[in-house]
Amino acid sequence: MDLQLTAEQQAFRAEVRAFIQERLPQDIRDRLRAGHPPRKEDTVRWQRILNERGWAALHWPRRFGGAELGQAERLILMDELYRAPAPLPQVFNITMLGPVLMKFGTPQQCEHFLPKLASLDLWFCQGFSEPGSGSDLASLRTAARREGDHYIVTGQKIWTTTAHWADWTFALVRTDPEARKQEGISFLLIDLKSPGITIRPITSIDGEHHLNEVFFDEVRVPVANLVGQENKGWDCAKFLLGNERTGIANVGLCRERLDHARTVAERTPQGAGRLIDDPKLQAELATLDAEIRALEVTNWRFLLTPSAQQELPAFASVLKLKGVELQQDVNALLARIAGPSGLERRGSDDTAHGPLTPRYFYSRAASIYGGTSEVQKDILSKFILG
Amino acid sequence: MQFELNDEQSALRDSLARLLADRYGFERRRALAISPEGHCPQTWAQLAELGLMGLPVAEADGGFGARAEDLLPVMQELGAALSLEPYLPLVLGATAVRLAGSEAQRAECLPAVAEGACRLAWAHDEVAGRHAPWWVQATARREGDAWVLSGAKSLVLGAPLADRFVVSARLSGEPAQREGCALFLVDAKAPGVQVRAYPLVDDSMAGELVLTGARAQALGDAADSARALAAIDGTLAMGVAAICADMTGAMRAAYRLAVDYLNTRQQFGRLIGQNQALRHRAAEMLVSLELAKSMAITAAVAVDDPGSEGAHLDLHRAKVSVARHARQLAQHAIQLHGGIGMTEEYAVGHYLRRIHVLDQLLGDGDAHAARLAALLTQGPAA
Numbered sequence: 091m092d093l094q095l096t097a098e099q100q101a102f103r104a105e106v107r108a109f110i111q112e113r114l115p116q117d118i119r120d121r122l123r124a125g126h127p128p129r130k131e132d133t134v135r136w137q138r139i140l141n142e143r144g145w146a147a148l149h150w151p152r153r154f155g156g157a158e159l160g161q162a163e164r165l166i167l168m169d170e171l172y173r174a175p176a177p178l179p180q181v182f183n184i185t186m187l188g189p190v191l192m193k194f195g196t197p198q199q200c201e202h203f204l205p206k207l208a209s210l211d212l213w214f215c216q217g218f219s220e221p222g223s224g225s226d227l228a229s230l231r232t233a234a235r236r237e238g239d240h241y242i243v244t245g246q247k248i249w250t251t252t253a254h255w256a257d258w259t260f261a262l263v264r265t266d267p268e269a270r271k272q273e274g275i276s277f278l279l280i281d282l283k284s285p286g287i288t289i290r291p292i293t294s295i296d297g298e299h300h301l302n303e304v305f306f307d308e309v310r311v312p313v314a315n316l317v318g319q320e321n322k323g324w325d326c327a328k329f330l331l332g333n334e335r336t337g338i339a340n341v342g343l344c345r346e347r348l349d350h351a352r353t354v355a356e357r358t359p360q361g362a363g364r365l366i367d368d369p370k371l372q373a374e375l376a377t378l379d380a381e382i383r384a385l386e387v388t389n390w391r392f393l394l395t396p397s398a399q400q401e402l403p404a405f406a407s408v409l410k411l412k413g414v415e416l417q418q419d420v421n422a423l424l425a426r427i428a429g430p431s432g433l434e435r436r437g438s439d440d441t442a443h444g445p446l447t448p449r450y451f452y453s454r455a456a457s458i459y460g461g462t463s464e465v466q467k468d469i470l471s472k473f474i475l476g
Numbered sequence: 477m478q479f480e481l482n483d484e485q486s487a488l489r490d491s492l493a494r495l496l497a498d499r500y501g502f503e504r505r506r507a508l509a510i511s512p513e514g515h516c517p518q519t520w521a522q523l524a525e526l527g528l529m530g531l532p533v534a535e536a537d538g539g540f541g542a543r544a545e546d547l548l549p550v551m552q553e554l555g556a557a558l559s560l561e562p563y564l565p566l567v568l569g570a571t572a573v574r575l576a577g578s579e580a581q582r583a584e585c586l587p588a589v590a591e592g593a594c595r596l597a598w599a600h601d602e603v604a605g606r607h608a609p610w611w612v613q614a615t616a617r618r619e620g621d622a623w624v625l626s627g628a629k630s631l632v633l634g635a636p637l638a639d640r641f642v643v644s645a646r647l648s649g650e651p652a653q654r655e656g657c658a659l660f661l662v663d664a665k666a667p668g669v670q671v672r673a674y675p676l677v678d679d680s681m682a683g684e685l686v687l688t689g690a691r692a693q694a695l696g697d698a699a700d701s702a703r704a705l706a707a708i709d710g711t712l713a714m715g716v717a718a719i720c721a722d723m724t725g726a727m728r729a730a731y732r733l734a735v736d737y738l739n740t741r742q743q744f745g746r747l748i749g750q751n752q753a754l755r756h757r758a759a760e761m762l763v764s765l766e767l768a769k770s771m772a773i774t775a776a777v778a779v780d781d782p783g784s785e786g787a788h789l790d791l792h793r794a795k796v797s798v799a800r801h802a803r804q805l806a807q808h809a810i811q812l813h814g815g816i817g818m819t820e821e822y823a824v825g826h827y828l829r830r831i832h833v834l835d836q837l838l839g840d841g842d843a844h845a846a847r848l849a850a851l852l853t854q855g856p857a858a
Binding site: 091092093094095162352366369372373375376377379380381383384385387388390391394395397398402405407408411412464466467468470471474475476 | 477478479480481545548735738739749752755756758759760762763766767768769770771773774776777780781784785786789790792793794796797800801842845846848849850852853
């Protein structure tokens with residue numbers, strides 16, 4: 091047993107670290123360190139820099155702009171990006187849609203879309219959830235009826251993160267209203283500039299605009315934008331959700347936020363001393379450190395050990411549950427460290443204090459999106475108890 | 477990175493699991509707990525035949541020179557079986573002799589240990605120290621060419637069964653000082669050696685060791701307190717890794733009992749395992765188990781590979797994390813059983829007892845969190 095990176099992996103880590111050090115724009119680093127989410131232009135600017143190096147889509151084949159690197163390298167890159175901190179490659183393009191196109195798409199779809207996904211010439215968002223279909227995704231009702239070479243799409247999506255920044259969406263739509271739940275669904279690529287689309291912002295409890303409602307009113311989508319077969323979209327969705335597991339634990343994010351919590355506590359006065367000298371806080375930081383380490387080793391253990399995956403096929407639910415819990419714990423701790431000084435509502439350019447309190451509010455979403463914690467426990471208990 | 481057992485480790489684990497399944501069923505274990513011996517001498521002999529006593533002894537001294545990662549699956553099986561055998565004290569004692577003893581002392585002491593002919597115990601803790609890794613009030617003074625020890629050592633695991641004790645005692649300085657200590661080998665039958673034996677709350681045997689002018693031999697050069705210090709730290713590190721492994725074995729067994737119960741017990745006309753609140757608790761237990769398993773590996777690697785990244789923090793992290801998850805899991809396991817989980821005649825509650833004892837040994841989770849906090853606040857070690 092050992093927990094060391096191989097010499098090649100260490101060399102890769104050093105290379106990534108040096109690259110980030112040299113190329114990551116300081117203003118992006120400062121904003122993220124303060125706790126701001128990346129703006130659209132931050133992600134675009136940085137992903138194009140990564141893409142020059144072949145690292146925007148590390149696990150993709152070279153012919154589509156990837157580096158054909160493995161699981162360990164992906165984890166190393168993500169850890170280093172979080173550590174910097176730098177924006178991650180845009181998740182809808184790189185982690186979700188890209189692999190779906192490679193598995194289910196036509197050669198034309200791959201040739202046309204994959205390079206643009208890597209370079210972020212196109213920004214995709216995910217059109218899955220609907221007002222009546224949250225955890226029960228397959229109950230979705232947005233309808234697509236065939237008319238010649240087009241589908242006519244009518245319905246509504248909700249909680250669509252970054253739809254207001256997006257050029258396109260990949261959406262699940264119902265193409266056979268008669269079929270059983272999962273069997274009448276198709277996976278469509280929809281240009282958000284199409285007539286009949288309305289995007290309405292939803293302001294979340296952090297006071298920010300990340301989420302949207304997207305309305306489709308008789309929107310014409312060329313049949314060429316169907317991915318996979320008609321009525322087989324659920325296969326694409328399952329494959330897509332299964333691919334999220336590499337980043338699902340968000341270990342690097344937890345680690346970076348914990349480091350930041352310590353930094354903020356070091357510069358925060360408490361009486362005549364510093365907050366960091368409070369033994370209760372120190373114990374809390376230490377306990378979180380121990381738990382993040384446990385998550386980190388568990389993440390490596392499952393992602394790099396086929397026998398561990400076979401023993402517990404539902405391992406991704408373990409990683410999501412614990413990752414979310416720690417992400418929420420560390421954000422809640424940051425808000426308590428920010429304390430009374432964190433109550434003032436500050437602008438989105440403030441990097442001196444950062445939005446530590448609002449970020450805590452928004453961290454509550456982590457146990458809701460991507461399969462709620464209750465759904466994850468359902469998945470695990472089905473494995474355990476049948 | 478590599479997380480799997482090698483062939484030898486799996487083979488030993490499987491043989492040990494078979495042996496314990498045959499000889500250490502819960503009913504048999506209950507009988508042993510109230511027997512005069514307090515453990516099973518025949519099983520102990522079979523464990524020796526399997527080679528367990530030789531694991532912590534170097535090959536040069538007739539053992540197998542095992543690493544912490546080799547002990548990991550062994551301790552897990554012993555934990556799962558709620559073993560009452562005084563194996564942890566033997567591991568601690570043998571590790572201390574290996575690290576502190578001279579070549580001649582190792583050659584004199586350890587081959588008998590590896591054969592199973594001599595039982596060692598580790599006598600370091602004192603009541604006033606509580607969770608401090610260093611609190612040595614017992615004194616050592618020179619009398620002619622021998623050493624004479626006085627003082628009281630608490631919570632000496634396996635004390636009434638031990639043939640020899642490895643004892644820390646002070647030549648000079650204050651109790652909390654890291655300098656001025658040495659390790660000594662004390663014969664259980666030597667004059668001035670008294671053991672007040674007592675069972676612990678998990679039925680295992682322990683005792684207080686009272687030394688009043690007991691003759692002892694210093695391990696290595698008694699004046700070399702740096703070597704003694706390193707030996708004590710090394711022994712405690714091995715102990716923490718072994719305890720983390722034992723706790724994860726206990727967790728696995730408690731988890732399996734609870735899952736079986738959920739799939740057997742009926743209430744309101746259906747299996748209780750069909751209720752979402754209970755199903756979710758089982759899921760939380762699995763998460764705890766998986767994280768603890770990872771940290772038991774991490775602790776073993778920290779002992780075997782102390783130069784690796786973060787190793788100086790990992791033992792503390794492991795004790796903090798494994799103890800938390802183990803306690804939570806054991807409490808959940810009792811809750812899922814309802815009333816039967818509260819009875820001494822049922823196994824599940826015994827896992828909480830064992831986990832509580834193991835948590836309290838060699839610094840509890842809170843104590844390790846405080847030590848980890850101190851290291852983290854100082855910043856990374858140079």
